[in-house]
Amino acid sequence: MKIVIVDDDKLVCVALKTILEAEGDISVIGTGHNGKEAIELYNSLKPDILLIDIRMDTMTGLEAAEQILSSDKNGKILFLTTFLDDEYIVKALKLGAKGYIIKQNFESIVPALRAVNMGQSVFGEDIVSKLPSLINKNSSPDFSSFGVTEKELDIISLVAEGLSNKEIAGKLYLSEGTVRNSISIILEKLSLRDRTQLAVFYYKNK
Incomplete structure:
Protein backbone atom coordinates (compact mmCIF):
# COMPACT_ATOMS: atom_id res chain seq x y z
CA MET A 1 0.00 0.00 0.00
CA LEU A 131 -24.15 13.90 10.66
CA PRO A 132 -27.90 14.12 11.44
CA SER A 133 -27.48 17.58 12.96
CA LEU A 134 -25.56 18.81 9.91
CA ILE A 135 -28.29 18.14 7.39
CA ASN A 136 -31.34 20.27 6.74
CA LYS A 137 -34.13 17.82 7.42
CA ASN A 138 -36.63 20.02 5.57
CA SER A 139 -35.03 19.25 2.23
CA SER A 140 -36.48 16.51 0.05
CA PRO A 141 -33.67 14.54 -1.56
CA ASP A 142 -34.27 12.70 -4.83
CA PHE A 143 -32.63 9.28 -4.80
CA SER A 144 -34.59 7.91 -7.76
CA SER A 145 -31.48 8.07 -9.94
CA PHE A 146 -29.97 5.41 -7.67
CA GLY A 147 -33.00 3.16 -8.12
CA VAL A 148 -34.12 3.77 -4.53
CA THR A 149 -37.86 3.67 -3.88
CA GLU A 150 -39.65 6.03 -1.49
CA LYS A 151 -40.13 3.24 1.03
CA GLU A 152 -36.43 2.34 0.81
CA LEU A 153 -35.51 6.01 1.24
CA ASP A 154 -37.59 6.10 4.45
CA ILE A 155 -35.55 3.18 5.77
CA ILE A 156 -32.24 4.69 4.64
CA SER A 157 -32.99 8.02 6.34
CA LEU A 158 -33.77 6.27 9.62
CA VAL A 159 -30.61 4.16 9.38
CA ALA A 160 -28.71 7.42 8.84
CA GLU A 161 -30.25 8.80 12.04
CA GLY A 162 -28.82 5.83 13.91
CA LEU A 163 -32.04 3.90 14.60
CA SER A 164 -31.94 0.13 15.11
CA ASN A 165 -33.95 -2.32 12.98
CA LYS A 166 -36.46 -2.62 15.80
CA GLU A 167 -36.87 1.16 16.09
CA ILE A 168 -37.23 1.53 12.32
CA ALA A 169 -39.84 -1.23 12.26
CA GLY A 170 -41.83 0.61 14.94
CA LYS A 171 -41.73 3.92 13.10
CA LEU A 172 -42.69 2.50 9.71
CA TYR A 173 -45.15 -0.13 10.99
CA LEU A 174 -43.13 -2.97 9.48
CA SER A 175 -41.83 -6.21 10.94
CA GLU A 176 -38.22 -6.26 12.11
CA GLY A 177 -37.52 -9.03 9.59
CA THR A 178 -38.85 -6.90 6.74
CA VAL A 179 -36.60 -4.03 7.76
CA ARG A 180 -33.58 -6.34 8.00
CA ASN A 181 -34.27 -7.83 4.55
CA SER A 182 -34.90 -4.39 3.05
CA ILE A 183 -31.59 -3.07 4.35
CA SER A 184 -29.78 -6.08 2.84
CA ILE A 185 -31.44 -5.41 -0.52
CA ILE A 186 -30.60 -1.68 -0.33
CA LEU A 187 -26.94 -2.38 0.49
CA GLU A 188 -26.68 -4.77 -2.46
CA LYS A 189 -28.46 -2.33 -4.78
CA LEU A 190 -26.08 0.50 -3.84
CA SER A 191 -22.97 -1.72 -3.64
CA LEU A 192 -22.41 -0.73 -0.01
CA ARG A 193 -21.01 -2.90 2.76
CA ASP A 194 -22.73 -1.82 5.96
CA ARG A 195 -25.00 0.64 7.77
CA THR A 196 -22.23 3.19 8.27
CA GLN A 197 -21.54 3.33 4.54
CA LEU A 198 -25.29 3.64 3.96
CA ALA A 199 -25.47 6.62 6.33
CA VAL A 200 -22.50 8.28 4.62
CA PHE A 201 -24.11 7.66 1.21
CA TYR A 202 -27.34 9.29 2.40
CA TYR A 203 -25.74 12.44 3.79
CA LYS A 204 -23.34 12.77 0.86
CA ASN A 205 -26.18 12.74 -1.65
CA LYS A 206 -28.82 14.59 0.38
Missing part, protein backbone atom coordinates in the same frame (compact mmCIF):
# COMPACT_ATOMS: atom_id res chain seq x y z
CA LYS A 2 1.61 3.26 -1.15
CA ILE A 3 0.80 6.32 0.94
CA VAL A 4 1.52 10.03 0.59
CA ILE A 5 1.29 12.05 3.83
CA VAL A 6 0.61 15.79 3.80
CA ASP A 7 0.59 17.75 7.06
CA ASP A 8 1.89 21.22 7.85
CA ASP A 9 3.60 19.86 10.98
CA LYS A 10 6.83 18.20 9.82
CA LEU A 11 7.12 16.26 13.07
CA VAL A 12 3.68 14.76 12.46
CA CYS A 13 4.79 13.63 9.00
CA VAL A 14 7.91 11.99 10.42
CA ALA A 15 5.95 10.30 13.23
CA LEU A 16 3.25 9.02 10.87
CA LYS A 17 5.85 7.72 8.42
CA THR A 18 7.56 5.80 11.22
CA ILE A 19 4.28 4.36 12.52
CA LEU A 20 2.98 3.35 9.10
CA GLU A 21 6.16 1.82 7.74
CA ALA A 22 6.48 -0.31 10.87
CA GLU A 23 3.49 -2.23 9.50
CA GLY A 24 5.59 -3.81 6.76
CA ASP A 25 2.99 -3.70 4.01
CA ILE A 26 2.71 0.11 4.01
CA SER A 27 5.18 2.33 2.19
CA VAL A 28 5.21 6.11 2.60
CA ILE A 29 6.39 7.25 -0.84
CA GLY A 30 6.21 10.98 -0.21
CA THR A 31 5.47 13.71 2.33
CA GLY A 32 4.36 17.30 1.91
CA HIS A 33 3.27 20.24 4.03
CA ASN A 34 0.51 22.10 2.17
CA GLY A 35 -2.26 21.60 -0.36
CA LYS A 36 -0.19 22.58 -3.40
CA GLU A 37 2.45 20.01 -2.50
CA ALA A 38 -0.32 17.46 -2.01
CA ILE A 39 -1.53 17.97 -5.60
CA GLU A 40 2.02 17.78 -7.00
CA LEU A 41 2.84 14.63 -5.01
CA TYR A 42 -0.43 12.95 -5.88
CA ASN A 43 -0.04 13.60 -9.60
CA SER A 44 3.61 12.55 -9.75
CA LEU A 45 3.61 9.58 -7.36
CA LYS A 46 0.08 8.18 -7.85
CA PRO A 47 -0.31 6.83 -4.29
CA ASP A 48 -2.97 4.31 -3.31
CA ILE A 49 -4.13 6.75 -0.63
CA LEU A 50 -3.47 10.41 0.16
CA LEU A 51 -3.47 10.94 3.94
CA ILE A 52 -3.93 14.68 4.41
CA ASP A 53 -4.57 17.32 7.06
CA ILE A 54 -7.17 20.05 6.49
CA ARG A 55 -5.87 23.35 7.86
CA MET A 56 -2.59 24.21 6.14
CA ASP A 57 -0.88 27.31 4.74
CA THR A 58 -0.93 28.16 1.01
CA MET A 59 -3.77 25.74 0.22
CA THR A 60 -6.00 23.71 2.56
CA GLY A 61 -6.42 19.97 2.37
CA LEU A 62 -10.02 20.41 1.28
CA GLU A 63 -9.01 22.68 -1.61
CA ALA A 64 -6.34 20.20 -2.67
CA ALA A 65 -8.78 17.28 -2.45
CA GLU A 66 -11.30 19.13 -4.60
CA GLN A 67 -8.74 19.61 -7.36
CA ILE A 68 -7.44 16.06 -7.14
CA LEU A 69 -10.88 14.43 -7.18
CA SER A 70 -12.11 16.64 -10.02
CA SER A 71 -9.50 15.00 -12.26
CA ASP A 72 -9.41 11.57 -10.61
CA LYS A 73 -12.85 10.52 -9.41
CA ASN A 74 -11.42 7.20 -8.16
CA GLY A 75 -8.82 8.88 -5.98
CA LYS A 76 -8.68 7.75 -2.36
CA ILE A 77 -8.30 10.60 0.09
CA LEU A 78 -8.38 10.15 3.86
CA PHE A 79 -8.52 13.30 5.99
CA LEU A 80 -6.59 13.21 9.25
CA THR A 81 -7.20 16.29 11.38
CA THR A 82 -7.72 17.62 14.88
CA PHE A 83 -10.84 19.50 13.85
CA LEU A 84 -14.48 18.41 14.07
CA ASP A 85 -15.83 21.55 12.40
CA ASP A 86 -19.22 20.90 10.83
CA GLU A 87 -18.35 22.71 7.59
CA TYR A 88 -15.21 20.58 7.14
CA ILE A 89 -17.11 17.33 7.62
CA VAL A 90 -19.86 18.29 5.19
CA LYS A 91 -17.33 19.49 2.61
CA ALA A 92 -15.33 16.26 2.89
CA LEU A 93 -18.49 14.21 2.32
CA LYS A 94 -19.57 16.29 -0.65
CA LEU A 95 -16.13 16.09 -2.23
CA GLY A 96 -16.16 12.31 -2.11
CA ALA A 97 -13.40 11.75 0.44
CA LYS A 98 -13.04 8.14 1.54
CA GLY A 99 -12.68 9.02 5.19
CA TYR A 100 -12.36 11.59 7.95
CA ILE A 101 -10.63 10.63 11.17
CA ILE A 102 -9.33 12.52 14.16
CA LYS A 103 -5.62 12.66 15.00
CA GLN A 104 -6.31 12.03 18.65
CA ASN A 105 -7.58 8.56 17.68
CA PHE A 106 -4.12 7.61 16.41
CA GLU A 107 -4.79 3.90 16.90
CA SER A 108 -7.45 4.08 14.18
CA ILE A 109 -5.14 5.41 11.45
CA VAL A 110 -3.73 2.07 10.24
CA PRO A 111 -7.12 0.26 10.29
CA ALA A 112 -8.66 3.23 8.47
CA LEU A 113 -6.00 3.12 5.75
CA ARG A 114 -6.52 -0.62 5.29
CA ALA A 115 -10.29 -0.16 5.05
CA VAL A 116 -10.00 2.68 2.52
CA ASN A 117 -7.53 0.64 0.47
CA MET A 118 -10.16 -2.14 0.33
CA GLY A 119 -12.71 0.30 -1.04
CA GLN A 120 -14.55 1.14 2.17
CA SER A 121 -15.41 4.57 3.53
CA VAL A 122 -14.21 5.37 7.02
CA PHE A 123 -15.82 8.05 9.18
CA GLY A 124 -15.21 7.72 12.91
CA GLU A 125 -18.06 7.39 15.37
CA ASP A 126 -17.51 10.97 16.50
CA ILE A 127 -18.08 12.05 12.88
CA VAL A 128 -21.07 9.82 12.11
CA SER A 129 -22.82 10.90 15.31
CA LYS A 130 -22.71 14.53 14.12
Whole structure:
Protein backbone atom coordinates (compact mmCIF):
# COMPACT_ATOMS: atom_id res chain seq x y z
CA MET A 1 0.00 0.00 0.00
CA LYS A 2 1.61 3.26 -1.15
CA ILE A 3 0.80 6.32 0.94
CA VAL A 4 1.52 10.03 0.59
CA ILE A 5 1.29 12.05 3.83
CA VAL A 6 0.61 15.79 3.80
CA ASP A 7 0.59 17.75 7.06
CA ASP A 8 1.89 21.22 7.85
CA ASP A 9 3.60 19.86 10.98
CA LYS A 10 6.83 18.20 9.82
CA LEU A 11 7.12 16.26 13.07
CA VAL A 12 3.68 14.76 12.46
CA CYS A 13 4.79 13.63 9.00
CA VAL A 14 7.91 11.99 10.42
CA ALA A 15 5.95 10.30 13.23
CA LEU A 16 3.25 9.02 10.87
CA LYS A 17 5.85 7.72 8.42
CA THR A 18 7.56 5.80 11.22
CA ILE A 19 4.28 4.36 12.52
CA LEU A 20 2.98 3.35 9.10
CA GLU A 21 6.16 1.82 7.74
CA ALA A 22 6.48 -0.31 10.87
CA GLU A 23 3.49 -2.23 9.50
CA GLY A 24 5.59 -3.81 6.76
CA ASP A 25 2.99 -3.70 4.01
CA ILE A 26 2.71 0.11 4.01
CA SER A 27 5.18 2.33 2.19
CA VAL A 28 5.21 6.11 2.60
CA ILE A 29 6.39 7.25 -0.84
CA GLY A 30 6.21 10.98 -0.21
CA THR A 31 5.47 13.71 2.33
CA GLY A 32 4.36 17.30 1.91
CA HIS A 33 3.27 20.24 4.03
CA ASN A 34 0.51 22.10 2.17
CA GLY A 35 -2.26 21.60 -0.36
CA LYS A 36 -0.19 22.58 -3.40
CA GLU A 37 2.45 20.01 -2.50
CA ALA A 38 -0.32 17.46 -2.01
CA ILE A 39 -1.53 17.97 -5.60
CA GLU A 40 2.02 17.78 -7.00
CA LEU A 41 2.84 14.63 -5.01
CA TYR A 42 -0.43 12.95 -5.88
CA ASN A 43 -0.04 13.60 -9.60
CA SER A 44 3.61 12.55 -9.75
CA LEU A 45 3.61 9.58 -7.36
CA LYS A 46 0.08 8.18 -7.85
CA PRO A 47 -0.31 6.83 -4.29
CA ASP A 48 -2.97 4.31 -3.31
CA ILE A 49 -4.13 6.75 -0.63
CA LEU A 50 -3.47 10.41 0.16
CA LEU A 51 -3.47 10.94 3.94
CA ILE A 52 -3.93 14.68 4.41
CA ASP A 53 -4.57 17.32 7.06
CA ILE A 54 -7.17 20.05 6.49
CA ARG A 55 -5.87 23.35 7.86
CA MET A 56 -2.59 24.21 6.14
CA ASP A 57 -0.88 27.31 4.74
CA THR A 58 -0.93 28.16 1.01
CA MET A 59 -3.77 25.74 0.22
CA THR A 60 -6.00 23.71 2.56
CA GLY A 61 -6.42 19.97 2.37
CA LEU A 62 -10.02 20.41 1.28
CA GLU A 63 -9.01 22.68 -1.61
CA ALA A 64 -6.34 20.20 -2.67
CA ALA A 65 -8.78 17.28 -2.45
CA GLU A 66 -11.30 19.13 -4.60
CA GLN A 67 -8.74 19.61 -7.36
CA ILE A 68 -7.44 16.06 -7.14
CA LEU A 69 -10.88 14.43 -7.18
CA SER A 70 -12.11 16.64 -10.02
CA SER A 71 -9.50 15.00 -12.26
CA ASP A 72 -9.41 11.57 -10.61
CA LYS A 73 -12.85 10.52 -9.41
CA ASN A 74 -11.42 7.20 -8.16
CA GLY A 75 -8.82 8.88 -5.98
CA LYS A 76 -8.68 7.75 -2.36
CA ILE A 77 -8.30 10.60 0.09
CA LEU A 78 -8.38 10.15 3.86
CA PHE A 79 -8.52 13.30 5.99
CA LEU A 80 -6.59 13.21 9.25
CA THR A 81 -7.20 16.29 11.38
CA THR A 82 -7.72 17.62 14.88
CA PHE A 83 -10.84 19.50 13.85
CA LEU A 84 -14.48 18.41 14.07
CA ASP A 85 -15.83 21.55 12.40
CA ASP A 86 -19.22 20.90 10.83
CA GLU A 87 -18.35 22.71 7.59
CA TYR A 88 -15.21 20.58 7.14
CA ILE A 89 -17.11 17.33 7.62
CA VAL A 90 -19.86 18.29 5.19
CA LYS A 91 -17.33 19.49 2.61
CA ALA A 92 -15.33 16.26 2.89
CA LEU A 93 -18.49 14.21 2.32
CA LYS A 94 -19.57 16.29 -0.65
CA LEU A 95 -16.13 16.09 -2.23
CA GLY A 96 -16.16 12.31 -2.11
CA ALA A 97 -13.40 11.75 0.44
CA LYS A 98 -13.04 8.14 1.54
CA GLY A 99 -12.68 9.02 5.19
CA TYR A 100 -12.36 11.59 7.95
CA ILE A 101 -10.63 10.63 11.17
CA ILE A 102 -9.33 12.52 14.16
CA LYS A 103 -5.62 12.66 15.00
CA GLN A 104 -6.31 12.03 18.65
CA ASN A 105 -7.58 8.56 17.68
CA PHE A 106 -4.12 7.61 16.41
CA GLU A 107 -4.79 3.90 16.90
CA SER A 108 -7.45 4.08 14.18
CA ILE A 109 -5.14 5.41 11.45
CA VAL A 110 -3.73 2.07 10.24
CA PRO A 111 -7.12 0.26 10.29
CA ALA A 112 -8.66 3.23 8.47
CA LEU A 113 -6.00 3.12 5.75
CA ARG A 114 -6.52 -0.62 5.29
CA ALA A 115 -10.29 -0.16 5.05
CA VAL A 116 -10.00 2.68 2.52
CA ASN A 117 -7.53 0.64 0.47
CA MET A 118 -10.16 -2.14 0.33
CA GLY A 119 -12.71 0.30 -1.04
CA GLN A 120 -14.55 1.14 2.17
CA SER A 121 -15.41 4.57 3.53
CA VAL A 122 -14.21 5.37 7.02
CA PHE A 123 -15.82 8.05 9.18
CA GLY A 124 -15.21 7.72 12.91
CA GLU A 125 -18.06 7.39 15.37
CA ASP A 126 -17.51 10.97 16.50
CA ILE A 127 -18.08 12.05 12.88
CA VAL A 128 -21.07 9.82 12.11
CA SER A 129 -22.82 10.90 15.31
CA LYS A 130 -22.71 14.53 14.12
CA LEU A 131 -24.15 13.90 10.66
CA PRO A 132 -27.90 14.12 11.44
CA SER A 133 -27.48 17.58 12.96
CA LEU A 134 -25.56 18.81 9.91
CA ILE A 135 -28.29 18.14 7.39
CA ASN A 136 -31.34 20.27 6.74
CA LYS A 137 -34.13 17.82 7.42
CA ASN A 138 -36.63 20.02 5.57
CA SER A 139 -35.03 19.25 2.23
CA SER A 140 -36.48 16.51 0.05
CA PRO A 141 -33.67 14.54 -1.56
CA ASP A 142 -34.27 12.70 -4.83
CA PHE A 143 -32.63 9.28 -4.80
CA SER A 144 -34.59 7.91 -7.76
CA SER A 145 -31.48 8.07 -9.94
CA PHE A 146 -29.97 5.41 -7.67
CA GLY A 147 -33.00 3.16 -8.12
CA VAL A 148 -34.12 3.77 -4.53
CA THR A 149 -37.86 3.67 -3.88
CA GLU A 150 -39.65 6.03 -1.49
CA LYS A 151 -40.13 3.24 1.03
CA GLU A 152 -36.43 2.34 0.81
CA LEU A 153 -35.51 6.01 1.24
CA ASP A 154 -37.59 6.10 4.45
CA ILE A 155 -35.55 3.18 5.77
CA ILE A 156 -32.24 4.69 4.64
CA SER A 157 -32.99 8.02 6.34
CA LEU A 158 -33.77 6.27 9.62
CA VAL A 159 -30.61 4.16 9.38
CA ALA A 160 -28.71 7.42 8.84
CA GLU A 161 -30.25 8.80 12.04
CA GLY A 162 -28.82 5.83 13.91
CA LEU A 163 -32.04 3.90 14.60
CA SER A 164 -31.94 0.13 15.11
CA ASN A 165 -33.95 -2.32 12.98
CA LYS A 166 -36.46 -2.62 15.80
CA GLU A 167 -36.87 1.16 16.09
CA ILE A 168 -37.23 1.53 12.32
CA ALA A 169 -39.84 -1.23 12.26
CA GLY A 170 -41.83 0.61 14.94
CA LYS A 171 -41.73 3.92 13.10
CA LEU A 172 -42.69 2.50 9.71
CA TYR A 173 -45.15 -0.13 10.99
CA LEU A 174 -43.13 -2.97 9.48
CA SER A 175 -41.83 -6.21 10.94
CA GLU A 176 -38.22 -6.26 12.11
CA GLY A 177 -37.52 -9.03 9.59
CA THR A 178 -38.85 -6.90 6.74
CA VAL A 179 -36.60 -4.03 7.76
CA ARG A 180 -33.58 -6.34 8.00
CA ASN A 181 -34.27 -7.83 4.55
CA SER A 182 -34.90 -4.39 3.05
CA ILE A 183 -31.59 -3.07 4.35
CA SER A 184 -29.78 -6.08 2.84
CA ILE A 185 -31.44 -5.41 -0.52
CA ILE A 186 -30.60 -1.68 -0.33
CA LEU A 187 -26.94 -2.38 0.49
CA GLU A 188 -26.68 -4.77 -2.46
CA LYS A 189 -28.46 -2.33 -4.78
CA LEU A 190 -26.08 0.50 -3.84
CA SER A 191 -22.97 -1.72 -3.64
CA LEU A 192 -22.41 -0.73 -0.01
CA ARG A 193 -21.01 -2.90 2.76
CA ASP A 194 -22.73 -1.82 5.96
CA ARG A 195 -25.00 0.64 7.77
CA THR A 196 -22.23 3.19 8.27
CA GLN A 197 -21.54 3.33 4.54
CA LEU A 198 -25.29 3.64 3.96
CA ALA A 199 -25.47 6.62 6.33
CA VAL A 200 -22.50 8.28 4.62
CA PHE A 201 -24.11 7.66 1.21
CA TYR A 202 -27.34 9.29 2.40
CA TYR A 203 -25.74 12.44 3.79
CA LYS A 204 -23.34 12.77 0.86
CA ASN A 205 -26.18 12.74 -1.65
CA LYS A 206 -28.82 14.59 0.38
